[in-house]
Amino acid sequence: MRANPLRGNVVRVIEVLGLTKRYGRVTAVDDLTFTVRPGQVTGFLGPNGSGKSTTMRVLLGLATPTGGDALINGRDYRTVRRPLHEVGALLDANHVHGGRRAATHLACLARGNGIGQARVTAVLDQVGLADVARDRVAGFSLGMRQRLGIAAALLGDPGVLVFDEPVNGLDPEGVRWIRELMRSLAAEGRTVLLSSHLMSEVALTADRLVVVGRGRLIADTTVTELTRRGSLEEAYLSLTAESVAHRAVAPAERGRR
Amino acid sequence: MSAPTAAERPGIGRLSAMTAILAGEWLKLRSLRATRVILGVVAAAVLAVAALAWHVANLWDGLPPDQRGHLRVAELDLVVSLPVQLCMAVLGVLAVTSEYGTGMIRASLVAVPQRRALLAAKAAVVAAVALVVGLAALFGTFFAGKLILGDRPVAGYGAPLSDRLPMLFASALSVLVFAVVGLGVAAVARSALGVSSVVVALVYVLPMIAINLPKPWSDRVYSLLLPALPGQLAESGYAGIPYTGILPPPGALAVLVAYLALPLGAAIVLIHRRDV
Numbered sequence: 001m002r003a004n005p006l007r008g009n010v011v012r013v014i015e016v017l018g019l020t021k022r023y024g025r026v027t028a029v030d031d032l033t034f035t036v037r038p039g040q041v042t043g044f045l046g047p048n049g050s051g052k053s054t055t056m057r058v059l060l061g062l063a064t065p066t067g068g069d070a071l072i073n074g075r076d077y078r079t080v081r082r083p084l085h086e087v088g089a090l091l092d093a094n095h096v097h098g099g100r101r102a103a104t105h106l107a108c109l110a111r112g113n114g115i116g117q118a119r120v121t122a123v124l125d126q127v128g129l130a131d132v133a134r135d136r137v138a139g140f141s142l143g144m145r146q147r148l149g150i151a152a153a154l155l156g157d158p159g160v161l162v163f164d165e166p167v168n169g170l171d172p173e174g175v176r177w178i179r180e181l182m183r184s185l186a187a188e189g190r191t192v193l194l195s196s197h198l199m200s201e202v203a204l205t206a207d208r209l210v211v212v213g214r215g216r217l218i219a220d221t222t223v224t225e226l227t228r229r230g231s232l233e234e235a236y237l238s239l240t241a242e243s244v245a246h247r248a249v250a251p252a253e254r255g256r257r
Numbered sequence: 258m259s260a261p262t263a264a265e266r267p268g269i270g271r272l273s274a275m276t277a278i279l280a281g282e283w284l285k286l287r288s289l290r291a292t293r294v295i296l297g298v299v300a301a302a303v304l305a306v307a308a309l310a311w312h313v314a315n316l317w318d319g320l321p322p323d324q325r326g327h328l329r330v331a332e333l334d335l336v337v338s339l340p341v342q343l344c345m346a347v348l349g350v351l352a353v354t355s356e357y358g359t360g361m362i363r364a365s366l367v368a369v370p371q372r373r374a375l376l377a378a379k380a381a382v383v384a385a386v387a388l389v390v391g392l393a394a395l396f397g398t399f400f401a402g403k404l405i406l407g408d409r410p411v412a413g414y415g416a417p418l419s420d421r422l423p424m425l426f427a428s429a430l431s432v433l434v435f436a437v438v439g440l441g442v443a444a445v446a447r448s449a450l451g452v453s454s455v456v457v458a459l460v461y462v463l464p465m466i467a468i469n470l471p472k473p474w475s476d477r478v479y480s481l482l483l484p485a486l487p488g489q490l491a492e493s494g495y496a497g498i499p500y501t502g503i504l505p506p507p508g509a510l511a512v513l514v515a516y517l518a519l520p521l522g523a524a525i526v527l528i529h530r531r532d533v
Contacts, residue, residue, distance in 0.1 A: 061370040062363055063532040078370040081274045089367050095360035097289070104288045109368040112281030112375075114273070152364060 013038050013160055013191040014059065018068035021054050021215075028054040030215035031068070036193050036208075038159070041186045043206030043223075044195040047240050051215035052195040053091070056164050060089050072160055084113040088153030089162040093145035093169070098138030102129055102148055105137055110155050123151040128177075142169025150181070160191045167201055179205045199236040213240045278369055278378040285365075286382050291351050295344050299390055302340040303397050306333050310405040317409045330411050333402040334395050334421070338428045338487070339460075341394045342435040345387040346456045349439030352383050354449040362533055372528045376444060380521055383436050391432030395425045423491035431487045434517045438483075441520025445527055459483055480504050486513050 014036035021029040029051040036042045046052050057063040059070040061077035069076075072087055080086060096105055106120045124133045127147040132140070137148065146166055153161055163182075167175045182205050186192045196202045202209065203223055211219040218239050219226070229235045286292055313330050320328065356362040369375045399421060438459065443452045460483065467479040479485050480503035489509035504512065 057363075057532075060367050062366060064530075078372075080370065082277065083370060084368055087367075091363055091367070092360060095362075095364045097355055097359045097361045099290050100288050104284070108281055108285045108288065109364060110281075111284050112278050112365075112369045114277040152368075 012036070013073060014162075014193060015069070015071045015074070016055060016059070017071070019055065019058060019065055019070050020067040021051070021058055021063060022066045028215055029058070029065075032212065032215065032217055033068075034210045034217060034220050036191055036210075038191040039186060039189050040207040041182050041192045041194055041205050042208045042210060043202035044193055044210050044212070045199065045202050045236070046195075046197065046212040046218075048197055050197075050212045050240075052197075052212060053164055054215075055212075056089070056091060056162055056193075056195065059162065060087070060091070062091075082113040082156070084109070084115065084156030084158060086156070086158050087160045087162065088156060088158040089164075090146070090149035090153045090166055091162075091164045093142060093149040093166075096137045096145065096148065099136060101134050101136055102140070103133040105148065106152055106155060109152055113156055115155055119155060119157075123154045126154060127151045143171060143174050146170055146174070146178075150178070158190070160193075161185055162193045164195045165197070166194065167196070167198075175201070199232050203232050211236070211239055213242065274371070275374060275378065278371070278374055279381060281369070282375070282378045282382045285355075286348075286352055286379075286386065289351065289355055291355070292348065295348050295351075296390065299341055299344050299394050302337055302344070303394050303401070306337045306398050307401040307405060309333065309336065310402045313411055314406050314409060317406075317411055328411055332424075334398050334425060334428060337394055337398040338391075338432070339484075341391055342432050342483075343456070343460065345383075345390060345432050345436035346439035347453075348387065349383045349436040349441075350443040350449065350452050350456070352379055353440055353443035353447075354452070357443075357447045358449060366533060373525050376521075376525050376528050380437055380440055383440050384433050387436030388429060388433045391429035392425075394432075395428050399425060424487065427487040427491040430490070430513065431483065434513050435483070437517045438520055441517075441522075441524045444524035445520060476503055481512055483516060486516075 012035035016032055016034050019029050019032045020027070032051065032055060044052050044055075054063065055070065058065050059072065059077065072080075077083060077087070100108070103120055103124060106123065107117060110116070110120050121130075121133070124130050127150050129144065129147055129151060132144065137145065140148065146169055150163070150166065153163070167178055170178060179201075182192055182194055186207070194202065194206060206223060209219065209221050209223060209226060210217070211221070223232075226232060226235050309330075310333055313328070317325060317328060356365055365375065366372060399418070403418075435456075439452070439456055442455045443449070446452050446455075464479060464482050464484055467475055467482060469475070470478055480489065486504075486509050489504045490506050490513065492506055
């Protein structure tokens with residue numbers, strides 16, 4: 001097990017406390033509170049547009065909250081120097097400059113945190129991109145970009161990892177690889193927050209579940225607990241039924257209307 | 258996987274943090290293909306001006322001695338300074354839009370959440386590159402001109418280097434200012450769209466408007482514009498540029514610094530406040 005400097009007193013590595021984020025009149029996140037603990041994968045689940053990405057952007061200092069706090073290791077992310085040693089994140093795999101080679105892209109991020117070239121080579125190897133390290137990112141598939149984004153998150157060997165929809169664009173083999181990577185990272189004692197809009201995916205990977213809809217907390221539970229209510233899919237859909245803006249009428253229901 | 262955790266890591270000083278950020282920004286700038294293209298254009302501009310010098314030398318030699326006095330050619334380093342200024346302004350713009358245009362800025366700010374330090378490092382790297390490129394292009398042009406024109410007293414080459422030094426340094430400084438203006442305006446606008454028009458306005462449109470103002474306002478306004486500042490700073494008015502010599506060198510330097518500081522300052526304030 002990984003040595004955790006906070007072990008024994010604080011186990012809430014990620015703390016979202018009464019977080020509210022408004023864009024004009026649109027409330028993306030509405031008084032959201034939850035915590036994420038080390039040593040397990042926490043699934044951050046909700047329909048599209050439920051505020052998952054906004055919460056993660058506030059957590060990583062990209063957006064300023066309208067109210068409340070989002071802390072990692074008890075601190076505002078924007079006050080941390082060389083944060084890649086503490087927190088790794090993949091927000092959007094397409095946030096790369098296509099003209100750079102994969103290794104150079106990682107080196108640009110690594111240098112700013114005082115991380116050397118050896119570590120760049122090691123993470124490229126770890127995510128299976130060693131053979132294309134010298135290729136330009138413009139030619140990468142979405143799946144390869146997801147792997148590159150995960151490599152960037154692993155650069156500083158951080159104790160906290162945040163991934164926003166990392167399985168998008170991956171083939172079945174890649175989906176399985178991510179699942180195993182997430183679980184092994186958590187097994188090493190790291191804190192893993194993984195967002196998804198797919199219950200089926202999160203159920204296979206996560207231990208805990210934070211379910212949101214329309215920016216509000218719907219459930220803070222475990223996968224085991226939720227399964228007791230019957231099918232996970234049904235449980236998830238009934239939880240989020242109130243908070244989806246547009247949902248097609250099921251074929252069976254259509255006849256009845 | 259057993260890198261030291263946050264608590265075990267030795268404290269990171271402001272200085273070493275800044276050194277690392279500078280190293281990252283330097284790698285970003287030199288790994289852009291556009292940077293190489295821009296440097297290629299600068300080299301081509303110097304070669305083109307050298308070709309002009311060669312043409313002028315031939316022209317001079319072909320003229321009967323009594324007509325040589327009528328041969329008028331602009332100073333070669335003045336000719337080259339405009340494309341070099343524009344190229345470095347574009348470099349400054351690209352250093353920013355290459356991040357905002359691709360979304361890379363988010364990955365960059367997750368890696369370095371000290372936004373003002375990140376933008377300052379970007380500006381420092383761009384400014385250093387622009388100064389080196391400006392000095393190389395201007396002195397390269399000057400010496401190429403000297404070599405080609407020899408002792409023919411045309412295009413400002415009758416005078417020794419020492420007379421020309423203040424102007425060469427002033428022009429190189431203006432190249433740096435153009436680059437940082439491009440970066441600052443781009444970081445305020447956050448997109449390539451519109452940024453180029455601001456740069457074109459500063460270089461062409463505003464001077465055109467200024468020239469057409471009634472006197473003495475045309476002189477006063479023109480003296481404050483970027484193209485008029487190097488000449489006033491070096492106190493060596495160009496034959497080709499009117500209305501210079503209103504500001505004393507310290508005044509010209511102050512205005513030049515204001516051009517550099519205002520957009521960059523606005524960008525540093527805004528990058529700290531805005532969501533990305």
